[in-house]
Amino acid sequence: MKGFRQDVHDVEARLSTPRNRPFSVGRLASIVATGGLLLAGYHYRLVGNNGFGGLPSAPHPSAVASFQKCAIDNLLNTGLPFLENASPITLPDFEERRDRLANALVAEGTDAFVVEPGYTFKYYGNVSQPEWEVWEPEERPFLMVVRPQQDEKSGKITANTTFLCPSFEAERARLLGMPFANSIQIVPWEEHWNPYTTLQKSGVFGDLHRVPRLMVDEEMRDFIQRGLATAGFDVVGLQGRVEQVRQSKSEKEVEILRAVNTGTVEAVRQVRKCLYPGLTESDIAEALDNALRAAGMEPFFDIVLFDENASNPHGGTNGSKVLESETFVLIDVGAHLYGYSSDICRTFFPPFLEKPAQGEKLSPQMEEKLKVWDVVFEAQTRSIDQMRENYTAASIDIAAREVINTAGYEGTFTHRVGHGIGIKAHESPYLHKGNVETLLKTGMTFTSEPGVYLVDKFGVRHEDILLVREDGEPDLLTGQRAVGPWEP
Secondary structure, rough: OOHHHHHHHHHHHHHOOOOOOOOOHOOOOOOOHHHHHHHHHHHHHOOOOHHHHHOOOOHHHHHHHHHHHHHHHHHHOOOOHHHOOOOOOOOOHHHHHHHHHHHHHOOOOOOOOOOOHHHHHHHHHHOOHHHHHHOOOOOOOOOEEEEEEEOOOOOOOHHHHHEEEHHHHHHHHHOOOOOOOOEEEEEEOOOOOOHHHHHOOOOHHHOOOOOOEEEOOOOOOOHHHHHHHHHOOOOEOOOHHHHHHHHHOHEEEEEEHHHHHHHHHHHHHHHOOOOOOOOOOOHHHHHHHHHHHOOOEEEEEEEEEEEEHOOOOOOOOOOEEEOOOOEEEEEEEEEEEEEEEEEEEEOOOOOOOOOOOOOOOOOOOHHHHHHHHHHHHHHHHHHOOOOOOOOOOHHHHHHHHHHHHHHHHHOOOOOEEEOOOOOOOEEEEEEEOOOOOEEEEOEEEEEOOOOOEOOOOEEEEEEEEEEOOOOOOOOEEEOOOEEEEEEE
């Protein structure tokens, strides 16, 4: 029973430390209750999950509540310095984006960029799909049409934006308060009209004496693209300079990404300090979500996986696996701040497992866990070293993969090494070994997230966010990389 007594001792130490709340009779009662449940958990671990063992008992609700409070208090007690330089996107920012888009359209020989509510619409017009249609994406097209216009005197190119909108929704469209200095321009269409023909016959393209060329992105639904083509438009997919507008982040965007990603990493670190034996994956995910919310960020995914569950990179299990001292914990989590995403991952041991002394004899399982952690960290380091102006997207992935393969784990790194990140957690460009044509450019932001996944054993992934700079190494937007399995 030595292991159980040590577990209880660690729970006492965690819950009575000054950074949490002071020890009291109530806290003692909670620890006694937790100790009883830990004893049940210890018995379960001895007999396994067949026969007499059944399923492990859940931690007492009061202990879980104390764990959540510990996590929230720890994060708030940092003072949240990572939020200091972040500020919301404003009207001038949206205007600047649309003007950059207009210049990109001219460079690509395209007459307009057309989007429907979604992430791209949110980027240029601050309306997401749920903000327009809270029930479901419906069949009536509501489209933003951005055209370049040139000032005759100065030659300056700016954006001229029009909205194709169902007539009965026109007033609601105006009430959205989209970021335009003047009243929005609307081409209305009645229910019995063809909306695409209505746009084609409107004055929006009246200055053209040829078929208008429209560019759309991957969020544009197929039936709308076909409708535009049938009405006489030349429809092409997202490419070139137009695609790069959203890929290249402004200074304000970078600071929001820095804030939300650094804050998400810090939340994981502070939650880790509160872990105790018997917690489930779901318990930890809930506490982490609540800590993020308390700090002003809104979680949108949270994957907490223990040991063999983490050998499937995105999980798929039910969150009931119980935390033990030698458990490898993998947390992959994302949150939003001012509309921008975090997406980070850490793999670590719980705080109640003492770090082994130099030269201490370890079990084969512990030795392999430590080895794989280091291999994945080195793979991430190599990928970050490649993340420079004009390097190919493929080279980033290949650099990480070579480290993992050389270490003897070929075939265990089962996904790409990274992706762009911004208002979406996953944006182009994508960093995989087949993307040999895309070159990294200053202002692009990426994840670096190599992993090794050993089926039925454990998985390890490290994920940080980086900004490509004009000269030299990329800028880390997650504050600080992991140091080791005890310092994530």
